[in-house]
Each structure stands twice: as C-alpha cells, then as structure tokens.
Amino acid sequence: MNYPNKKPTNTKQKVASTKSRLGMNLEDDINATNAYYLSEDLAVIYKKPTPIKIVKVDYTRRSAAKIVEAYYNEPSTTDYNGIYKGKYIDFEAKECHSKTSFPFSSIHPHQIKHLERCLDHGGIAFIILRMASFDETYLIKAKDFLDFYKGKSRKSLSYVWIKQHGYLIESNYVKPCNYLQVVDKVFEM
DSSP: OOTTTOOOOOHHHHHHHHHHTTSOOHHHHHHHHHHHHHHTTSOEEEEOOOOEEEEEEEOSSGGGOEEEEEEEOSOOOOSEEEEETTEEEEEEEEEEOOSSEEEGGGSOHHHHHHHHHHHHTTOEEEEEEEEGGGTEEEEEEHHHHHHHHHHTSOSEEEHHHHHHHSEEOOOOSSOTTOHHHHHHHHTTO
16 A cells, blocks of 8 residues: 555565564563552562763753763663562663573673672572573573573573573563562562
8 A cells, every 4th residue: 555655665574563563672571561560569670770971962942952972971780670579679681682592791790790799788689581582581590690600611691501590481461571470489579
C-alpha cells in the first residue's frame, strides 16, 4: 500500500523492524518490571544514573536549555540498586548476543569490585544476563560469578556454565523480567 505519501513501502524492512522490537531490550524489560514492583509496593529498585559533568549548555531560551557538551565524571558502579524485603539489592544488567559465551570484557573491573563490596557488607548482589540469541535471561549470583572470574581459567562464561549456574528468569506481559521471583528462591527471602 502506498498510502498516505504514495511512496512504495518495503514490507520486508517493516517486518524486520517490527520483529526486532517484539522483545524489548533487557534494560526496558527491567525498567518495566521495576515500575510494576514499585506500583504494587513490592520493592523500590531504580536504575542508577551515570554521573556526568556538564561542560556547555545552550540557552536558546530559558525553557529549552540544551546540554551541548558533557563527559563522564567518574565510572558508574552497577546499573540498578534498591531495597527489597529490608535487604539492599545491587545488580548489573548485561545483554549478550553470542551463542557460546559471555566475555568478561563486557563487565568492567570497577563494577566487579563494587559487587564484591556489596557482598562484603551483606547486600544481595547479582548479574542479570540476557542471552539474546536464545531469548533467555538468567540471574547469576555475584558470588558464583566472582568465584569463576577470580579463577581466570577462561576469559568468558560459557553458555553451558551460565545454564548450569544461572537461574532462568521468567517473563510475562506485566513483568517482562520477573527477577524478584528468582531472588526469593535463590537468596531464601
């Protein structure tokens, strides 16, 4: 159909772009799930903003100030933190498109150190890892990840290791990444 601009449409391109948005990306899924948890008063968990230093702002008019130049002020720690059932929760979310492994280069040393510190102080720390090629999302306990990482026998977590040590996270329309269900089981909440 050429309506309304009478230009021919490329139906193959439209199908591909629609299909790629059928499953939202991991961050969108977690944000939607967190909004549900908050609305139901189950948990208070937010995405942490990345600290930036604003260098230049364009004030064309006061109501439309626009940041023109900024840079990262310091490395961010992990993606999300909050409180659930009186316990501090902190986690990193990663999406992996490999069919064989999750490379350690995808998680920064300062993030690993932060997860260690959270564990040292009695917090609940983990990684949510989406293996996009399989449309599977796993919760990996920070302790399990750190034990394997420190062993340095590999430069990645194999998909087999992830399936053996990770906990599959269920999803549905309302909670596209229902990780607290796994937290309850894994951390005996």
